[in-house]
Amino acid sequence: MRFLVIGGDAAGMSAASRAKRNLPDLDVTVLEQTGDVSYSACGMPYNIAVPERVMDDLVVRKAEVFRSKQGIDLRLGRKAVAIDVHSRKVIHVGKDGDSEETYYDRLLVATGARPVIPDIPGVSLPGVLALKSLDDGRALKEYIAGNNVRKAIIIGMGYIGLEMAEALHARGIRVEMIKPSKRFIPYLPPEMSDVVSSELTEKGIVLHFGGEIEAIEKTSEGLTLKTSLGPLDCNMVLVSVGVAPNSEIARDANISLGPNSAIAVDKRLRTSNPNIFAAGDCADAFHVVTGKRVWIPLALRANRAGWAVADNLTGDNVELPGIAGSAVFKALDMQVARTGLSLDEALKEGFDAVDEVIKSRSRAHAHQGNQTIHVQLIADRKTRKLLGAAMVGREGCAHRINSVAVALHAGMKVDEFFQTDMAYAPPFSPVWDPLLTAANQLLKKL
Amino acid sequence: MRFLVIGGDAAGMSAASRAKRNLPDLDVTVLEQTGDVSYSACGMPYNIAVPERVMDDLVVRKAEVFRSKQGIDLRLGRKAVAIDVHSRKVIHVGKDGDSEETYYDRLLVATGARPVIPDIPGVSLPGVLALKSLDDGRALKEYIAGNNVRKAIIIGMGYIGLEMAEALHARGIRVEMIKPSKRFIPYLPPEMSDVVSSELTEKGIVLHFGGEIEAIEKTSEGLTLKTSLGPLDCNMVLVSVGVAPNSEIARDANISLGPNSAIAVDKRLRTSNPNIFAAGDCADAFHVVTGKRVWIPLALRANRAGWAVADNLTGDNVELPGIAGSAVFKALDMQVARTGLSLDEALKEGFDAVDEVIKSRSRAHAHQGNQTIHVQLIADRKTRKLLGAAMVGREGCAHRINSVAVALHAGMKVDEFFQTDMAYAPPFSPVWDPLLTAANQLLKKL
Known part of the structure; x- marks a missing residue:
């Protein structure tokens, strides 16, 4: 056979x-x-960030x-x-x-x-690149090495775009990002999305919202993007508008x-x-x-x-229960994590959805190195079940989100999740884990 | 009323x-x-580690x-x-x-x-201290400041003893620890316990196992412990054998x-x-x-x-479902986390308990800064339910353990836990989270 x-x-x-x-x-x-x-495609931005590393490092087998x-x-x-x-x-x-x-x-x-390549005049010019395969990664790295790239424009602000913004920024390349929408990370509540955009702009990455790309043209210096916000010059364009x-x-x-x-x-x-x-x-x-x-x-x-x-x-009968859509990415020093439905998605699905957004700390009261953590928890008023969560912070988000993912798989109510026994020590958490604090606040709205 | x-x-x-x-x-x-x-008792070791900080920093309200x-x-x-x-x-x-x-x-x-204070001759001598209240913390800090403490002996190797070993070590004090038992962290599998003891000994903390304390005596230089392993001189003794x-x-x-x-x-x-x-x-x-x-x-x-x-x-009817015993502590750069039953506890409780211990990584293949993570997952053969977990590693243990805690509250089978959708990005995890890898291996034993 x-x-x-x-x-x-x-x-x-x-x-x-x-x-x-x-x-x-x-x-x-x-x-x-x-x-x-058999390569780690998700590792490409981190490989591109380091000139000395070769793409083949990412080959697992x-x-x-x-x-x-x-x-x-x-x-x-x-x-x-x-x-x-x-x-x-x-x-x-x-x-x-x-x-x-x-x-x-x-x-x-x-x-x-x-990668989705939008139908823009000039999108096939040299220096207009996308990132999906290892060959794409090699091409991108070679282009940077061979063309004295000082400024890059990223079309799109999805997680690959953001990871690449970090990678190019780490190489001393000035990065600007542009998207047609006015919302930065659309599945996050605005105050949490703002935390991430502030991190980027404070470190020198320029974000252009509400900008339609009309054409990409070659200039004597490099490339220029004709956009509804005016022209943007650069040496390289990364198209990252989705897959x-x-x-x-x-x-x-x-x-x-x-x-x-x-x-x-x-x-x-x-x-x-x-x-x-x-x-x-x-x-x-x-x-x-x-x-x-x-x-x-x-x-x-x-x-x-x-x-x-x-x-x-080969003879087994394996049924996969499904996915919670758990995801995490790093944008400079910021961790962004989500699982389950966003509030918009939950409302569209017909849930009587309500959310709570809280600000907590990554470590105990008075512990050095403490960082702010933002948590959004979303639940259904009718069943009191958890529907989703998002977290943003400089530490402590990437693994915490999995607790909510497990709760979603178990169909837990907020009441039950709030009663879960989470580990505490001053370097890692407040006594009440930020997720429990969010659950406690959310319960008041149910 | x-x-x-x-x-x-x-x-x-x-x-x-x-x-x-x-x-x-x-x-x-x-x-x-x-x-x-209203003070953060758990914060005391981290406060003691920094001479400039005052104990009152730990008062929350x-x-x-x-x-x-x-x-x-x-x-x-x-x-x-x-x-x-x-x-x-x-x-x-x-x-x-x-x-x-x-x-x-x-x-x-x-x-x-x-704190349990064992009935040892000399246990009330000046310089023989314990740590529970904020006053204990103040006394300890004052004793260190006023007595030129260069070497401390900690009786006991529980988590407070280990956190204090880190704190004293951070202040340049030579630390030795002693306990009567031969096992370091008894609820961990030996290979995981060894990872933590190696971390301590490599950084200069001396561990004495199988040592009974016979007496504490004052000397011209400070204190001496008479033990079954011979005498141990020091300037300070911390008694930390449990509560x-x-x-x-x-x-x-x-x-x-x-x-x-x-x-x-x-x-x-x-x-x-x-x-x-x-x-x-x-x-x-x-x-x-x-x-x-x-x-x-x-x-x-x-x-x-x-x-x-x-x-x-005040009129509500709140029932607490109970605890999973989730706990985490830091021992120098090592995170030690647990939830649920240990293998010994599970066997004693009459479960048909089986465990799996795996070694995985804290980050993706080829990602810089990758650290080893050890995971033990414990389950019941009869019901296939998770019973407990332990993790040891330099990063990525403290929050991950909570996913298992949530699963324990939900009464999840290993099969179900293995199918949970956990977040992945190269800086935070392998594609298969270490917990999922452990679950996959454990399934083969059920």
């Missing part, structure tokens, strides 16, 4: 490796369009290891272009256009996502799509075609709070879904 | 303040034997504020010596031996705990005691006497994993219990 995998990143290689471990006789073939597999040690037929530089579901074949092409077909008994579509699922190959094979045109999968990661699974950034998931399909492409889910595909393929 | 409180620390003052807020006309009287109320702003009749320097449950009076004495009686309608016993509940006043009033002779309370914090509550370090609690009474005196529970007493007194 052949298990064919399209895409050799987190979901694809997790599935391939685990399937081979589960069933060593299985024929496992992976088609990967780039030359890289080399292609040769998958081949020789694990017996996976890993085919690099092969781009899958079509799935023939009737004859169970994937048609794929090489760099020089040569086409080939590979038969499958079971197929995993793990094609990931791609879209690479689901076209599935759609063209009549496989059902879900929200954001991601590939719809059930809890066992099966698509609408009985022989085809999908996993990773190209596929959707069920949200543990709403029970509905949602597309939130994140690394942990990709890895987890890859494993579940392998287990289901 | 008079609400009388014995003890003006965390539980007592939380109850007094909240009762007065709930019911402004209530007569709230507090008897406190020392001159201090001054006595005058409780009196003038909150209308609490706060009586300092009054030591309660007996409860007359028939005439509902508490007999208390002042510093000069003057005795007085105060009537109560409802009484809260919040007498806290005291005992101040429950005698309750016992003498025929109030029922629970484990470790702590005052037995129900989930509403009521003692066996219908007019008397108990809260804080003198009282017991129900353990959320076993459902049984347990005595684990910690600050969060004291505060929470104080509030619950006030609410129940």
